[in-house]
Amino acid sequence: xxxxxxxLAAVEAAHRRIGDSIRRTPCLEPTALSxxxxxxLLLKLETLQHTGSFKPRxxxxxxxxxxxxxxxxxxxxxxxxxxxxxxxxxxxSVGVESLIVMPEATPLLKxxxxxxxxxxxxxxxxxxxxxxxxxxxxxxxEGLTFVHPFDDPAIIAGQGTVGLxxxxxxxxxxxxxxxxxxGGLISGIATAVRAxxxxxxxxxxxxxxxxxxxxxxxxxxxxxxxxGATIAxxxxxxxxxxxxxxxxxxxxxxxQLVSEAEIEAAVFELLEVAKILTExxxxxxxxxxxxxRFSALADKTVVVVLCGANVDMNILDRIIERSxxxxxxxxxLRITISDRPGGLARLLDLVAEHKANIxxxxxxxxxxxxxxxEVDAELILETRNRxx
Numbered sequence: 250x251x252x253x254x255x256x257l258a259a260v261e262a263a264h265r266r267i268g269d270s271i272r273r274t275p276c277l278e279p280t281a282l283s284x285x286x287x288x289x290l291l292l293k294l295e296t297l298q299h300t301g302s303f304k305p306r307x308x309x310x311x312x313x314x315x316x317x318x319x320x321x322x323x324x325x326x327x328x329x330x331x332x333x334x335x336x337x338x339x340x341x342s343v344g345v346e347s348l349i350v351m352p353e354a355t356p357l358l359k360x361x362x363x364x365x366x367x368x369x370x371x372x373x374x375x376x377x378x379x380x381x382x383x384x385x386x387x388x389x390x391e392g393l394t395f396v397h398p399f400d401d402p403a404i405i406a407g408q409g410t411v412g413l414x415x416x417x418x419x420x421x422x423x424x425x426x427x428x429x430x431x432g433g434l435i436s437g438i439a440t441a442v443r444a445x446x447x448x449x450x451x452x453x454x455x456x457x458x459x460x461x462x463x464x465x466x467x468x469x470x471x472x473x474x475x476x477g478a479t480i481a482x483x484x485x486x487x488x489x490x491x492x493x494x495x496x497x498x499x500x501x502x503x504x505q506l507v508s509e510a511e512i513e514a515a516v517f518e519l520l521e522v523a524k525i526l527t528e529x530x531x532x533x534x535x536x537x538x539x540x541x542r543f544s545a546l547a548d549k550t551v552v553v554v555l556c557g558a559n560v561d562m563n564i565l566d567r568i569i570e571r572s573x574x575x576x577x578x579x580x581x582l583r584i585t586i587s588d589r590p591g592g593l594a595r596l597l598d599l600v601a602e603h604k605a606n607i608x609x610x611x612x613x614x615x616x617x618x619x620x621x622x623e624v625d626a627e628l629i630l631e632t633r634n635r636x637x
Contacts, residue, residue: 338366453505471489
């Protein structure tokens with residue numbers, strides 16, 4: 250119906266072009282998670298791609314297709330996330346110079362990681378939008394080639410190579426579930442897969458905090474949506490791609506939203522049960538299946554794309570603690586005890602008897618309603634579950 254930006258041939262060409270430079274990432278079947286989701290689940294681990302996300306695929310396809318003069322001048326991008334490292338890695342692989350404009354508040358580790366991949370980093374702008382403006386200025390001034398995170402036919406075709414690999418690895422797949430930010434990854438996958446294996450359905454997932462593609466999909470026209478705070482920053486975009494939105498509209502079966510709490514729980518479960526690390530955006534697809542958002546997929550063979558694993562360790566630490574709390578494996582008790590010798594010892598004996606582990610203990614005599622010869626003891630304990 251619509252003439253889309255790319256076709257199967259473009260994805261196949263990308264596959265041939267970038268084949269030597271990327272990893273053909275595994276597609277694993279964690280049986281424990283299949284049982285929890287009520288279907289045959291396979292996970293496409295783009296978390297194990299170079300730089301920890303699928304992004305080098307599109308960037309390599311874009312940069313390898315440049316002519317000699319464009320390669321000599323170099324490339325530019327604006328990103329504080331996976332796109333920055335994807336472009337830096339791709340440029341270095343091809344022997345091209347890259348300049349990445351990052352917002353001023355970008356964490357030092359992300360800057361260091363991007364520089365370690367050979368990119369020149371310039372810090373400019375309070376927001377990514379301001380960094381983008383600066384990148385377009387420099388693009389014009391220095392004659393650089395701009396590498397867009399999603400809205401470029403070469404980028405979409407490169408990301409689509411994930412779909413070709415999935416069809417090789419899971420020829421009997423019924424459906425593929427993919428997180429959506431700007432829509433580059435799902436557009437590429439859908440283009441390749443629907444052309445090669447039309448019986449395979451493609452489903453998209455966004456965070457409730459950033460539902461722009463879902464809104465566009467439901468309204469059947471391009472729309473913006475405000476972005477709230479989210480741990481899935483990799484898919485938090487106000488506006489979907491102009492090229493990707495029509496592709497999604499014509500080839501994707503359905504898009505569903507997941508909550509922040511559901512994404513957190515998914516990151517934790519993938520880590521604890523399947524031993525797989527994902528970032529919030531990477532876990533969104535699994536979160537949707539785990540919450541039974543796509544009832545049509547019960548008992549089917551479903552591949553979920555885990556698109557990235559670049560989660561800040563401090564954020565991961567908080568996700569783990571909050572999830573332990575949710576599951577009653579971490580608990581805080583405040584108990585009023587006798588403020589006499591032996592009062593605390595009796596309490597600790599009880600805790601030991603019930604085989605809980607004390608992480609932290611604090612006694613409070615002042616900020617309390619307790620009587621004069623009493624004290625509030627506050628304990629943080631490791632427990633097994635709610636019953637415990």
